[in-house]
Amino acid sequence: MTTFKICIIGAGSVGFTKKLCSDILMVPEFTGIEIALTDINAHNLDMIEQIISRIVKVNNLPAKVTATTDRREALKGARYIMNCVRIGGLEAFADDIRIPLKYGVDQCVGDTICAGGIMYGQRGISAMLEFAKDIREVCEDGAWLLNYANPMVMMTWAALDFGKVQTVGLCHGVQNGHRQIARAMKVPMEEVDVVCSGINHQTWYLDIRHNGRKIAQEELLAALEGHNAFAQQEKVRIDVLKRFGFYSTESNGHLSEYLPWYRKRPEEIANWISTDEWIHGETGGYLRYTTENRNWFEEDFPKFLEDAETPLEGPRTDEHASWILEALETGRVYRGHFNVKNGGIITNLPEDCIIESPGFVDRFGINMVEGIELPAACAATCMASINVQRMSVQAAMTGDVTLLKQAVLHDPLVGAICTPDEVWQMVDELLVAQAEWLPQYTDAIPAAIERLKTPKVKTRDWAGAARLEVRDVEELRATSKAKAAAEGHGLGTKLMG
Incomplete structure (x- = not known):
C-alpha cells in the first residue's frame, strides 16, 4: 500500500467526483490515500464529502477524506490534483x-x-492561473495536474504555458x-x-x-x-x-x-x-x-x-x-x-x-x-x-x-x-x-x-x-x-x- 494525497478542485460536481474517487479507491495499493475535496459551493461540498466518506467507511478502507472551501489548504502536500470546475456555474x-x-x-x-466555449475559457483560464500558483507553492514538487475541465484545450494550454504546472488534459x-x-x-x-x-x-x-x-x-x-x-x-x-x-x-x-x-x-x-x-x-x-x-x-x-x-x-x-x-x-x-x-x-x-x-x-x-x-x-x-x-x-x-x-x-x-x-x-x-x-x-x-x-x-x-x-x-x-x-x-x- 502506498500513501499520497489527491486534491479534487470543483469536487461539487458530485456524480463525477464519486466516479473518480470510487475508481481510485479500487486500486489495491491506493486504499490508504488521502482525498482532499474542495469547492466554493459549501453545500455541494458537504454532500460529496458525505458520499465519499460513506464509501470509505462501508468498504473498511484506511483512506482519509477531508473537505474544505479553502483551496490552498486542500492542495497542501498533494501529489495529484484533479480539476473539475465550471467557473460561473x-x-x-x-x-x-x-x-x-x-x-x-x-x-x-x-x-x-463557438461563442459559449470561448467565453467559458475566458472564465476558466483566469481561475486556472490561481490554481497553478497554489500548486507551485504548496503541492509536492513535480505534482501532476489532471485537467478534466472544459474547454479542455484552452485550460490545458494555459496551465502548461502560463501556469507552469505539469499538466495532462483528460476526456x-x-x-x-x-x-x-x-x-x-x-x-x-x-x-x-x-x-x-x-x-x-x-x-x-x-x-x-x-x-x-x-x-x-x-x-x-x-x-x-x-x-x-x-x-x-x-x-x-x-x-x-x-x-x-x-x-x-x-x-x-x-x-x-x-x-x-x-x-x-x-x-x-x-x-x-x-x-x-x-x-x-x-x-x-x-x-x-x-x-x-x-x-x-x-x-x-x-x-x-x-x-x-x-x-x-x-x-x-x-x-x-x-x-x-x-x-x-x-x-x-x-x-x-x-x-x-x-x-x-x-x-x-x-x-x-x-x-x-x-x-x-x-x-x-x-x-x-x-x-x-x-x-x-x-x-x-x-x-x-x-x-x-x-x-x-x-x-x-x-x-x-x-x-x-x-x-x-x-x-x-x-x-x-x-x-x-x-x-x-x-x-x-x-x-x-x-x-x-x-x-x-x-x-x-x-x-x-x-x-x-x-x-x-x-x-x-x-x-x-x-x-x-x-x-x-x-x-x-x-x-x-x-x-x-x-x-x-x-x-x-x-x-x-
Missing part, C-alpha cells in the same frame, strides 16, 4: 447559450469553441466513441482496438481493428447506418465520415457546433440532429441536462447517499484518472489518449497547440506516440479550431478585448452566421453579463457598457431551432422509469458519444 453557462442565440448562433453544448470522448463503434459492429468493446489523433473533441479514429483485422470506412459506415438509433442520432458524424473518410470521437451535438456547415441555417438544423437525447444536437441541450441533474440530485440526495452503502467492486470505469495514477505509482503500463503539448507528435499541426493522441503511462510519466500525420481534411478542421483556441488563450491572459472579438469572429460556426458588427456587439454583451467572473477584463467593462447603450445591430428574442423545456424532478423520474422499462424489453439504446 449554470448562471454563466445560461448566458453562453442565451446571448449568442440573440445573434442567431444556435449551440448544443457551448463548452469547447472520455475517445472511449465513448470506441464503445459506440463496437455496439454498431455488434462486437464486444474489448475486441476492438482504436488509434485516435487530433485535438480534443475533434479527434479522429485513424485506425480501427476488430481482433486485429482493419475496419474499412465502408464497413464502419454500413454498421452505423444500419443501426436503428445511431443512424438517426449521428447524422452529422455520419456525413463527415462519408466526406472525410474518418469518424469523429465527438457526439452529433458537439461536432455540429465546431463546423460551419450544419447549424448555420435554422430551417435546416432539424435535418441534422435528434432530440431524443440532449447530446444529439438539441439547442442548449447540455444546459438543460445539467440543470435537470442538479435539481434531481438536490431532491434525491438521500437516495444517492444510500447507494454509497453498496460495497465497491470492479470493474473500474474507463475514465483515465485511476489508470494513470496506477501506472505512475506502480509501473503497470496504461495506454490511453491524452491531451498534451504537441511538440511534433502530430506532424501537420502546430508545435505549440494542445493535441489529443495515443500515449503510454508508467513510472517515467506519460510517453506519447510521435510522428502521426492527420489526413488533410481532418487537419484542416483541427487548424480552424486551433487558431481560435490560441487567440482565446492569449486574450484571456492579457484581457485584450479586440483579440477576444477576433477569436470569436474566426470561430467556424459564428463566422458562418454573424457579421463583424454582430460579433463585436455580442462579445460586449457577454463581457458585461459575465463581468464578475472575468477579472482580466475589469478595465474594459465600462466601455462595453457604453457601447451597448447605442447598439449597432438589432437582435431577436430567439429560443433556437430545437429548444426543449427543463423537466421537473417528477418528469425525470417518470422518463427514467419508462426508459428502464423499454430497455428491459430490448427497446432502448444506451447513450453514446
